[in-house]
Amino acid sequence: MSKAARVDPSFLDELRQYGEFDVRNCFSCGHCTAVCQLVQTGESFPRLLIRYGQLGFRDKLAAAKAVWSCYYCGECSLTCPRQATPGQFMDCARRYFITHWDVTTLSRRFYTSPLFTWIFMAVLAVFLTALFLATGDRPESQRLALFEFMNYDLLHYMGFAVMGLIGLVFAANVGNMVRHVTKTLPKPPRTGLGSWIKDALLAVTDILNELALQKRFKECWINPSDAPEPWYLSRRVVHLTIMWGFLGLAAATTFDFLFKEPGSHVPLTYPARLLGTLAGLGVLYGTTVALWLRKERRGGLPMEHSLLSDWLLLWMLWVTTLSGYLTEIVVYLPKGTILGYAIFLVHTVLALELLLLLPFTKLSHVIYRPVALWVHALWLRRSARRSLLYVRPSRPRPPKAASSTSGSH
Numbered sequence: 001m002s003k004a005a006r007v008d009p010s011f012l013d014e015l016r017q018y019g020e021f022d023v024r025n026c027f028s029c030g031h032c033t034a035v036c037q038l039v040q041t042g043e044s045f046p047r048l049l050i051r052y053g054q055l056g057f058r059d060k061l062a063a064a065k066a067v068w069s070c071y072y073c074g075e076c077s078l079t080c081p082r083q084a085t086p087g088q089f090m091d092c093a094r095r096y097f098i099t100h101w102d103v104t105t106l107s108r109r110f111y112t113s114p115l116f117t118w119i120f121m122a123v124l125a126v127f128l129t130a131l132f133l134a135t136g137d138r139p140e141s142q143r144l145a146l147f148e149f150m151n152y153d154l155l156h157y158m159g160f161a162v163m164g165l166i167g168l169v170f171a172a173n174v175g176n177m178v179r180h181v182t183k184t185l186p187k188p189p190r191t192g193l194g195s196w197i198k199d200a201l202l203a204v205t206d207i208l209n210e211l212a213l214q215k216r217f218k219e220c221w222i223n224p225s226d227a228p229e230p231w232y233l234s235r236r237v238v239h240l241t242i243m244w245g246f247l248g249l250a251a252a253t254t255f256d257f258l259f260k261e262p263g264s265h266v267p268l269t270y271p272a273r274l275l276g277t278l279a280g281l282g283v284l285y286g287t288t289v290a291l292w293l294r295k296e297r298r299g300g301l302p303m304e305h306s307l308l309s310d311w312l313l314l315w316m317l318w319v320t321t322l323s324g325y326l327t328e329i330v331v332y333l334p335k336g337t338i339l340g341y342a343i344f345l346v347h348t349v350l351a352l353e354l355l356l357l358l359p360f361t362k363l364s365h366v367i368y369r370p371v372a373l374w375v376h377a378l379w380l381r382r383s384a385r386r387s388l389l390y391v392r393p394s395r396p397r398p399p400k401a402a403s404s405t406s407g408s409h
Contacts, residue, residue, distance in 0.1 A: 008056025015053065017112050018095035019307060021088035023050045032076035032086045037219040038069065046076060046086045053089060062100075063184040065376040067093050068369050071235075073220040074301025087301055095309070098364055101177040104169060107360040114308050121353065128349045139341040144331060146344050147262050155348070159257075162355050169359040174371055181375050188382035195385065203377035207370055214240055233289060235299060242286035242317065243366075248279025249321070265331075277328070280321050287318040309362040316354050323347035 012023070026047075033039055033047045045066040052061040061067065070090045077087035099108040109116045135151040147155075210216065217236035231237060255272040266273055291314050293299040294306045323346050330340030358364060 006056070008058070011056035011058060012053055015089070015092050015096050018099070019088055019092040020305070021085040021092055023053060023084045023086065023089050025082040026050050026054070026080075026084035026086070027082065029081065031079065031081055032084075035075050035079050037073075037075070038071065038216060046070070046090055049093070050084070050086055050089060053093070058100075059180065059184050061093060062097055062180045063182070065373070066090075067097065068372040069216075071217055071220045072302050073235075075220075077301055088305065091302075094365070097177075097180075098368055101173050101180065101368075102169075102360065103172045103176060104360070107364070110357070110360050111309055117308065117312070121357075124353055124356065125349055128352055129345065132345060132348065139338060141338070144333070144337075144340055146327075146331075146341070149341050150345065150348065152262050156262075158352070162352060166355060166359055170364075170367055173359060174367065177368065177371065178375055181372060182379070185379050186383060188379065189385055191385065199381040199385065200378055203374050203381055206377040206381075207373045210373065211370060214243075229299060233293070233299065235302070238286045238289050238293070240286075241282040242290070245279045245282025245284075245286060245321075246317070246366075248275055249283065249324075252276030252279060268332075273328075276324075280325055283317055283321045284325070287314050287321070290314050291318065313362045316350065320347065320350040320354055323350060 015021070028047055028051060030044075030047055032050075033044055036045065039045050045064075049061060049064050049066055052064070067090060070087075072087055072091050074087045077083075077085045080086060095111055099105075099111055102108065110120075132150050132154070135154050137145075137148045139145075139149045214236050217234070217239070252272045252275040255275070260266065260270075260272060268274065268277065291311075293303045294310065294314070297304045323343055326343045327340070327347050330337065330343060333340070354363070359367075
């Protein structure tokens with residue numbers, strides 16, 4: 001028996017480190033597949049994935065697209081006749097594979113040890129604060145000189161170092177992920193490089209159609225018999241405002257970095273400032289609603305069972321965005337204040353910490369989910385190309401020309 005098909009009953013115990021679920025009661029009745037609105041013709045999701053988990057088929061579970069295409073509405077868990085919690089199982093599988101592919105093993109500690117999480121974050125925050133205070137100038141009271149109070153050159157090169165570091169970590173982790181995901185997928189046909197590039201670009205358009213507007217959220221409801229949440233409290237709207245707001249803030253920061261003189265005064269209508277203001281409003285709205293829904297346990301099963309990783313991501317996004325808004329306000333005040341310097345310091349430390357922890361926390365799904373869906377979209381297109389190669393009739397070869405010397409002897 002191949003390694004990929006070797007039964008490993010201990011696998012479920014490993015998964016339980018990343019959340020609470022119980023699929024041992026599942027006897028593959030198929031009810032979860034019947035009620036899931038995302039199941040397409042011929043699929044056995046999530047029943048087949050539960051079976052993979054029960055048997056310990058790690059590689060087969062890692063290679064399943066449904067692990068990443070599930071929106072975790074919880075309908076399967078709420079209606080399961082055996083209370084086998086397939087929804088929670090899928091959520092745990094995502095956490096497990098994020099840590100399983102991390103070559104640094106730090107994400108495993110963040111997901112399984114609250115004590116390690118708090119100590120690591122506290123030490124990092126103290127180190128960054130001490131570094132900025134030791135290398136900057138004393139704050140001026142007559143004017144707000146933020147990039148003199150905080151050494152701009154240090155901040156500039158530290159930003160490069162942080163982005164380079166997380167880029168290297170993600171490159172290693174994503175490479176590890178692609179290797180595991182493609183291990184059990186069918187081998188693609190042998191074609192030229194141009195064919196691969198074409199399919200890869202088309203696969204990008206496939207996943208952008210799904211991720212940009214999150215349309216499949218509309219197919220996913222919690223309980224059709226209950227009155228639906230108002231649209232502005234729906235999980236789709238909350239997720240979209242956080243996602244696009246975060247991307248907008250990243251774009252505004254990049255635009256500022258490339259085209260704006262550090263510390264220079266610009267009007268609120270300046271493109272980067274306006275984009276950042278609007279994007280920040282989106283993040284603040286989405287994170288505020290998400291925190292409230294989790295506190296009140298409203299909005300379905302995902303909001304009823306929150307882990308530290310869920311709270312940590314939302315609170316860090318909320319505080320970082322709010323401190324950024326407060327920094328923007330103090331910049332337009334007539335004179336500087338000590339409070340303004342303190343707010344800017346808090347914002348900078350939190351923003352750097354958020355970026356440094358990006359590969360190891362729940363925020364990393366902004367990379368892993370698109371990549372996993374892209375790999376499956378690419379393989380789907382390669383499989384279709386294989387089918388075309390298989391059914392395409394081969395061209396008859398022209399008969400060989402008679403040898404010029406035939407019959408001469």
